[in-house]
Amino acid sequence: MSRTLLDQWRDIAYDEQADRGQLQNFWGTYFQIEKEIYEKLLSNPDEEVKGTVKELAEKYGQEVLTMVGFLDGINESLKEENPIETMEEDTVVSLAFDKEKLYKNMVAAKADWLYELPQWKEIYSEEELKKLYKEQKESTTIRKGKKVGRNDPCPCGSGKKYKKCCGR
Template sequence: MSLLEDWRNKAYDQNEDPNKIQKLWDEYFVKETKIYEQLLTNPDEEVKGTVKELAEKYGYDLEVMVAFLDGINESLVEENPIETMEEDTVVSLKFDKEKLYKNMVEADADWLYNLPQWNDIFDETKRKELYREQKNSHTFRNEKKIGRNDPCPCGSGKKYKNCCLKKDQEEARRAAKEREAAL
């Protein structure tokens, strides 16, 4: 099994006690936030190394680094081979600032898109603009991409249909109406 599969099997395990899964994610979010604080302090410096080296750099175990690489992948200038990576695979954390900000908004991770480090990267007007763009970009993308019986991307450990699917559909409908009204 790949490192990423190991992490996903654990973090989205539907047979596990939901409280235990929630605790796993809560602990992970604290560590993730600390890594982002460091990354955003030097947003133009490319952090690069093997998965193991980066884990050591930030002082976390391999699993945390794998989860982080999974989470940030779509916000990178060039995606890493997360599905197949091993501890000696060289990865880069060079991120696209706008994409990263928007993906944090998309994930509803206000503790991440409100990190004070963002203030030195984008001024308030720009941050508001990116926020609005992301919120308005809502289409049915999520519903199409995530199967009804897949683990919910929010990390609750529940199936998507039993968790955020309804909320996402409502949001998509509302966004579509807003777009119509703006025409």
């Protein structure tokens, strides 16, 4: 069985045998391409961009495997996910994204070169962007509850001290 496009992309992008400098160059180039595609998508956020993987690669002036990497990255932010695991060059895919989800996923990925794109300011106000940023950051913050002392009332509501109830 031949390797899927996604497998081919991942072999290149996550090659553990590759020279570190080569990988840094690869990702630096990829992030620039990704940024350019997002600039175009965000300049008209309500337009659904649709086509085969090959057509989209041509539309954005990219190689098919680079487009596959982009599709892999944006997939969780789409209104309907594409079949990235099985797609071929002639698979029709959509880039219709959920704006809020996309912004939050960019924040979660710590991709400041993407969530700070000026096009976002055309979509959301400064306050809305701050609110979305804060919501995303807080959603990954782990908060520990107040520790129950052994002589405190048991949190189960029995009325007994914790040490005589659930603390056993």
